[in-house]
Amino acid sequence: xxxxxxxxxxxxxxxxxxxxxxxxxxxxxxxxxxxxxxxxxxxxxxxxxxxxxxxxxxxxxxxxxxxxxxx
Numbered sequence: 001x002x003x004x005x006x007x008x009x010x011x012x013x014x015x016x017x018x019x020x021x022x023x024x025x026x027x028x029x030x031x032x033x034x035x036x037x038x039x040x041x042x043x044x045x046x047x048x049x050x051x052x053x054x055x056x057x058x059x060x061x062x063x064x065x066x067x068x069x070x071x
Contacts (some may be wrong), residue, residue: 003071004068005066005067006067007065007067010060010061010063011061011064013057013059013060013061016056017053017057021049021053021054023052028043030065035052
């Protein structure tokens with residue numbers, strides 16, 4: 001039972017990643033609207049940030065799976 005609770009807590013990292021990616025996308029859209037000529041640099045920074053945020057969600061999923069399947 002405690003393993004399932006720990007796995008559920010580990011998966012909650014996906015919520016933070018989703019919120020972070022949403023905020024970053026909104027800010028990038030505002031930045032492109034203000035400076036359309038810098039859209040290339042903004043997009044590359046956005047993709048890097050989204051990849052790092054999504055990596056935390058994937059780490060949480062991996063931890064949850066390890067907790068469930070190793071016991």
